[in-house]
Amino acid sequence: MFREVKAAYERIRNVVNTTPVMTSSTLNQLAGCSCFFKCENFQKTGSFKFRGAYNALSQLSHEQKKRGVITHSSGNHAQALALAARILGIKAIVVMPEDAAATKVSATRNYGAEIVTCGSHPEDREKAVEPLRKQYGYTLIHPSNNLSIIAGAGTAAYELMKQVDGLSYVFCPVGGGGLLSGTAIATKGLTPDIQVIGVEPKNADDAYRSLKAGKIIRVTNVKTVADGLRTSLGNHTFDVIKRNVDHIITVSEEEIIDAAQLIWERMKLVVEPSGAVSFAGVLSLRRRLRSRSVGVILSGGNIDTASFFETFKQHLGTVESETKSTP
C-alpha cells in the first residue's frame, strides 16, 4: 500500500498544510533521546484527519460527489470531512453523538456540514448512518477503517521522513488505527528498519489486546482523557497494523496528562491528550531509546480551553473595552 500513500501525497500536497517538525532541548533531556515532533495540531481543522478526508473525497466519482457523503464522528474526523467536503463542493452529513463537545459540533457546522444527532452508544452511530445512506445514496467515509483514509493519514509520516533523516523510531497514537496504519506503511515503505511503535491508552487497549489475541477485540465502557482514541480497530487497520507495526505499548491516564502538559509548557504547543499519547509512550520507553532519533506524531490540538480562560475572567473584575489612541 506504500504506492497509495505516495499517490495520496501527490493528490493532497497542495491543499494540506505541510506541518512543521519541532524540537525541544528540554524535552530531549527528559526523554534522553532526540525527539522530532510532527505537529499535526497545525494541520487544517487542527488534526491529521484532514489529510485522509481530503484524500478520500477527492477520489470519489462525479456521481458520488453529486450525491454527497456521510460519516459518524464525535470530533476531529467530523471537522476534517466537513472542510474537505466544502472545499470540493460536496454535501456532507455528519452523525454526532448527543454528548459530543459543543465546540466540536459547532466547528463542524461552521465548516458547512449538516449535523445529525444520535445516541451516545457506539452502535447508535451506525444505526443513524445506515437509513440515511440507503435513502439518499450518500457514500460512507469511515473515520479510520477505509483505505483512502489510511493512505491520507500516512502522508504525515511520509512528510516527516522527508523532513528528518536518521530516525530510529516513530511513535504514533492508536485509536481506530487509521493513523498508525498509514504511519507504518509510509515509514516501512521508505525505511524498513525504522521501528514503528503504536501507543494506546491503557483504558482503551483494544489494539494491544487484538494483536496479542490475533483477532479484533473490542473494548467497551472506555473512559480515557484521550477522547480521540476510544474507538476500536477495524478489519483493514488491524490487518495493516498486524503486518507492519513493531510494538503496541500502553500508557496510563496520568502519563498522558503529564505528557500533554509538558508539551504545552515546554514547547508552547496546544496538543490534545490524544495527540500527546505518542510522547507519553516515548517517556515510558526512555530507557530503550538512549540518544536515538525518534519521530513523534502529535496528531492534533483540538481541545476546549474555555474552562481555563473562564478561571482568568473570574479572577479579575473585567473592565469594559476602552480603546483610545495617542499621541
Next chain:
Amino acid sequence: MFREVKAAYERIRNVVNTTPVMTSSTLNQLAGCSCFFKCENFQKTGSFKFRGAYNALSQLSHEQKKRGVITHSSGNHAQALALAARILGIKAIVVMPEDAAATKVSATRNYGAEIVTCGSHPEDREKAVEPLRKQYGYTLIHPSNNLSIIAGAGTAAYELMKQVDGLSYVFCPVGGGGLLSGTAIATKGLTPDIQVIGVEPKNADDAYRSLKAGKIIRVTNVKTVADGLRTSLGNHTFDVIKRNVDHIITVSEEEIIDAAQLIWERMKLVVEPSGAVSFAGVLSLRRRLRSRSVGVILSGGNIDTASFFETFKQHLGTVESETKSTP
C-alpha cells in the same frame, strides 16, 4: 539606535532561536486583515527576553563577567537572564518578589541563577538589589530600561521584517517598554512607513498616559491578567517610544483573555496573556486594518497550566502505569 539593533542581531543570531512567523486563515477572517504572528513564545526560555539578556551579558567586560550580574524580575526576564548567564559562565542573582509564581521561581533556579526573595511592592525590588550590587560589585541588568536590552529585544522585529515583506503595521505589547522600543527602532530603521502600534492593558495604561502627558507617569495598584505588562516605562524607553511609536492603544482584560483563547484554540499556540495583548489590539482596530498585512509580536508563552491539567486528573480515576509490549 538602529545600528545597535543590527549589531545585536549579529552578536546573538547564532544563540537565539530564529522564531517562526505563523499565520491562520481563521484569525485573518476574524481580524479582517493578514496577520503575521512573530512567535517569540518559541524563543529560548519561552519569551523574547532572552534576546536582550544575551545581548547585554555578552557585551560585559571580563571584569564585569567575573563579578556577576543582578536583576529584579518576577518572570520572563528572570529566566532569560539566568539562562544567558549560564551559557556565558556568569554568576546571576535574581531578586524575585515573594508572590512570584512558583513555576517561574523554580525555572529561574533551574537555569542556575541564585534567587533572592523580596517583598511584593515594586519598590522592594530595587531596595533588595542595591545593597547586593554595592557589596559585591554585580552589574545591574535592568529588565527593560537598558539600551542593550532594548537593542536585543528589537532583533525580534528585525527578524520579522526579513521574514515578511509588505507589512503596513506592527503591533507590540507594552510593559516596561523594552520590547516596544526595540520593535520601533528596528521597524522604522528598515521601513519607516510601517506604523508601529503599542498595545497596553487598560488596567496598566502608564505608557498611554505618559505619552499623553509628555512625561513618565507611573501607575500603581496595577491589576491585570497580563502580568508581564505591570511595569512602567523608564527614561530610555519613554524617550525611544515618544520619538518612534505611532500610537499606543489600550485593551480591556476581557479583550486580552479572548485574544489569548483565540490564539490557543485556533492557532494551537500557548501564548501568555501578556503575549496576546498585541493581537487584542489588532482586533480592537480591525476596522482600520482592512486587508492590510499586519505583524503581530507574540512576546511569550510562559503560563502555568497546572490548574487546567489538574481538572483532567480530577475528572478521571487515573490508572497506574502499566506499560506492556506486543507482539
